[in-house]
Amino acid sequence: MHNPWVKITHWIGTISFLFLVYTGVEILMVHPRLYWGDVGNDLTPALFELPISRNYHHHGWTTSQPFFETSQSPVSAGRTYDIFNENGWGRSLHFLNAWVLVAVGLIYLLTGLYTRHFRRNLLPTRNEMSFRGLARDMAGHFRHGMAFVKGPEYGLLQKLSYCLVLFFLVPVIVLTGLTMSPAVAASHPWLLTIFFGAQSARTIHFFCAVLLVLFLIVHVVMVLRSRLTKTPTIGKTQLP
Amino acid sequence: MKKKHIITRRTALITGVTALASYWLYRTVKSPQVPTYGNILRSGDNFTYEAQRALLSKRALVKEYSRSDISSFPATGTLDPGDEKNKSFSKDYALTHRNQFSDWKLSVEGRVARPGLYSLATLQSMPARTQITRHTCEEGWTAVGEWTGVPLSQLLLHAGIFPSARFVNFYAYDDYQDSIDMIDAFHPQTILAYGMNGKPLPIQHGAPLRLRVETQIGYKSMKYLRRLVVTDNYVDPGDSGWAWYTGI
Numbered sequence: 042m043h044n045p046w047v048k049i050t051h052w053i054g055t056i057s058f059l060f061l062v063y064t065g066v067e068i069l070m071v072h073p074r075l076y077w078g079d080v081g082n083d084l085t086p087a088l089f090e091l092p093i094s095r096n097y098h099h100h101g102w103t104t105s106q107p108f109f110e111t112s113q114s115p116v117s118a119g120r121t122y123d124i125f126n127e128n129g130w131g132r133s134l135h136f137l138n139a140w141v142l143v144a145v146g147l148i149y150l151l152t153g154l155y156t157r158h159f160r161r162n163l164l165p166t167r168n169e170m171s172f173r174g175l176a177r178d179m180a181g182h183f184r185h186g187m188a189f190v191k192g193p194e195y196g197l198l199q200k201l202s203y204c205l206v207l208f209f210l211v212p213v214i215v216l217t218g219l220t221m222s223p224a225v226a227a228s229h230p231w232l233l234t235i236f237f238g239a240q241s242a243r244t245i246h247f248f249c250a251v252l253l254v255l256f257l258i259v260h261v262v263m264v265l266r267s268r269l270t271k272t273p274t275i276g277k278t279q280l281p
Numbered sequence: 282m283k284k285k286h287i288i289t290r291r292t293a294l295i296t297g298v299t300a301l302a303s304y305w306l307y308r309t310v311k312s313p314q315v316p317t318y319g320n321i322l323r324s325g326d327n328f329t330y331e332a333q334r335a336l337l338s339k340r341a342l343v344k345e346y347s348r349s350d351i352s353s354f355p356a357t358g359t360l361d362p363g364d365e366k367n368k369s370f371s372k373d374y375a376l377t378h379r380n381q382f383s384d385w386k387l388s389v390e391g392r393v394a395r396p397g398l399y400s401l402a403t404l405q406s407m408p409a410r411t412q413i414t415r416h417t418c419e420e421g422w423t424a425v426g427e428w429t430g431v432p433l434s435q436l437l438l439h440a441g442i443f444p445s446a447r448f449v450n451f452y453a454y455d456d457y458q459d460s461i462d463m464i465d466a467f468h469p470q471t472i473l474a475y476g477m478n479g480k481p482l483p484i485q486h487g488a489p490l491r492l493r494v495e496t497q498i499g500y501k502s503m504k505y506l507r508r509l510v511v512t513d514n515y516v517d518p519g520d521s522g523w524a525w526y527t528g529i
Contacts, residue, residue, distance in 0.1 A: 080424060080425050082355050109478070126420065129522035132419060136529055227495070239415060
């Protein structure tokens with residue numbers, strides 16, 4: 042059985058994460074173009090554009106006026122169409138839920154360290170960390186379908202994916218989110234350096250969100266399936 | 282055997298951290314706040330405001346770029362308040378535009394010792410700042426441009442701002458109204474810009490004078506300025522549906 046703190050923070054965290062995804066999609070719909078570097082707007086090329094909202098591939102712009110007399114001069118143009126934009130509430134709701142997630146995230150992190158949940162259950166031990174163990178665990182997942190034990194007695198793949206989410210995806214999505222804030226980037230300009238610019242941070246933020254949604258789906262499916270079976274995890278030869 | 286009576290390092294740490302966090306929360310809730318209109322979203326915005334003011338440097342400069350980084354720059358919102366087809370048409374703007382802004386004046390009012398009218402020539406004669414910065418729109422796009430203008434702090438000191446003043450309110454020809462606090466008003470990169478990319482500010486981008494608040498999202502950098510009012514208290518323009526503080 043899990044520690045009640047793990048359970049409570051998981052539930053509140055999941056709800057605020059779902060709100061973050063919902064508002065994140067709304068924010069992306071307002072400008073469904075993603076870029077690399079520091080600069081990106083309707084007058085510069087995008088990495089790719091997502092076909093969501095009426096703002097997709099919109100060409101309602103006045104004739105471009107060059108800023109300089111050179112042939113490759115950057116230009117200015119005025120927007121003439123009625124843009125889809127629900128960011129007034131979308132952004133505020135996004136940040137409100139980010140605060141909730143920061144709060145429960147800190148509680149989870151502190152109790153995780155305090156109760157040694159991370160070291161005991163999540164970090165792979167030196168003995169189990171081997172390519173052979175990994176290969177066996179992977180093969181097992183494909184060959185036997187999946188089998189589980191109840192409670193924190195995790196397989197190697199499971200541990201690795203939890204660690205990837207907790208110690209890589211979550212920190213990166215938080216930091217790339219903060220990189221997009223003008224006030225935070227002023228105080229911490231290194232954020233713009235490590236993420237290659239404000240628009241790169243936005244693009245990385247998007248891909249982290251996609252991966253976290255995929256993780257959430259798999260995680261929920263696995264948890265539900267683990268409730269239906271009591272057979273041991275693959276990779277560990279522990280019997281029920 | 283449990284040693285119940287001993288204060289362990291763990292309990293001391295937990296109590297300490299909780300006490301500090303509670304004290305900060307208490308101070309945040311007690312300090313004067315901009316209105317939330319009974320709205321949980323606006324309370325969240327205020328919390329972000331307090332957190333950023335508490336945790337971030339108030340003087341740190343935003344990244345400045347080189348001339349070769351200047352990018353294409355969309356113009357959004359009002360594109361010309363002097364256009365009669367425009368919802369926010371301003372006859373005054375149309376007239377001063379016709380005179381190439383030679384009769385345009387910025388009115389500086391409120392809690393200042395020397396309220397007055399500043400012509401474009403007067404503002405241009407004051408010490409100027411040129412900065413190449415990134416404009417971050419709430420929509421998600423960014424653009425780099427070079428801005429030339431008077432630091433707002435220069436103008437406020439010139440007008441003799443009273444020590445009790447806490448907000449600077451801005452009024453535009455297209456009927457926009459907004460305000461910033463003194464920390465952003467006195468930020469070295471907060472300027473009243475009359476030039477863009479080495480030329481006079483284009484109409485689309487807010488001619489003859491616009492605000493640049495580089496530490497906040499783009500919509501705080503109001504275009505087509507006509508009036509500036511210094512106040513001791515927050516002037517409530519009503520809930521626009523948008524966050525007042527947008528450092529994030």
